[in-house]
Amino acid sequence: MNNLRVIFGLLIGLAAMMARADLSESVFVPKEEMEFAKGYLSEVRERNYEYVFSHIDPELSSQVSEEKLDEIAAYFPSGQLLSTVLIGSQVHTYNEVWQGNFTFEYQFESGWAVANAALQRKADKMTVIGFNVYRTKASQKELNKFELTGKSALHYLVLLAACIVPVFIIVSVFYCIKTPIHKRKWLWVLFVLGGIGTMSINWSTGALGFKIAEYQLLGAGVVASGEYAPWILSVGFPLGAMVFWFKRKSFIEQDKASKLSQQNASNDDTSA
Structure with a gap:
């Protein structure tokens, strides 16, 4: 198990270099829209329902009442707000309609919460098309950190496979290159170099995912979209x-x- 920890720790360290601790500073996050979403959720927490209703999309307004807003606002823990961190950002444009979804983590004196707001811009008008809040036991950074303890047998099985398969593939590629293959050797190298289909596991929740039509280089991978x-x-x-x-x-x-x-043919030529 210690060897697995070292090998997988190296993979995680490499992946972590690609993650940003402060997502709000990323050039890929639209600052104006992000601040709007953050401010809107703040108004929900403060129960400023006049502001909240004034920015809800007409298609959503009929589904939201003050009682529902009270229920949502109550999921924010009580006490002083200590920090607000952007932990998720997704944006896309379809048929000239811009949509974005921003997720924030809140730390209060009495606990933690995660909230998100989905926005839509149509004809230069920004509206809110969805929002929710839920409490968490700790920071998402703590809840989602990589740990070997307390995991299921399936976690360990996938981890073991993710360590063994790349080694097996690398050794196979080496021998494939050394082996005399006379036709389309480069195709064989590409075939050997990857895994076909993938089984993925969410290390925090244990949720499984399967993709049949997928080619994965070296047959294994590990990724986290952020801290x-x-x-x-x-x-x-x-x-x-x-x-x-x-x-x-x-x-x-x-x-x-x-x-x-070829040798026999050469000998025949010599004899002749």
Whole structure:
């Protein structure tokens, strides 16, 4: 288990270099819209319902009442607000309609909460098309950190496969390059180099995901979209590597037969 910790720790360290601690500073996050979402959720928490209703999209307004807003606002913990951090941002434009979803983590004296607001801009008018709040036991950074303790057998099985499969593939690629394959050798190398299909596991929740039509380089991967996001570990089936080892003996025999045939032909020419 210690070896697994070291190997996977290196993978996590590499992935963590790509994550930003302060997502709000990212060039990919629209600042004006992000601040609008943050301010809107603040007005929900303060129960400023006149402001809240004035920015709700007409299609949503009929579904929201003051009683519902009271229920949502009550999910914010009591006491002084200590910090607000942007932990998620998704934006896209479709048919000239811009939409964005911003998620924030709140730390209060009495606990933690996560809230998000979905925005829409149509004809230069910004409206809110959805929002929610829920409490958490701790910071998402703490809840989603990578730990080996307290995990299920399935967690460990996927982790073990994610460590073994890349090693198996790398060794197979080395032997594939060294093996005399006379036709389309580069295609064989590409086939061996990846895994076919993936099984992924959310390391925090244990939720599984499957993709059949997918090619994964080296047959395994680990990714987290940020410090506050869960680690997603994925592993593919090393079909190419397994087929190569099954056929390697025949490749070698074919090469020997080809060389022997060439040698016999050369001897015949010499005799003549």
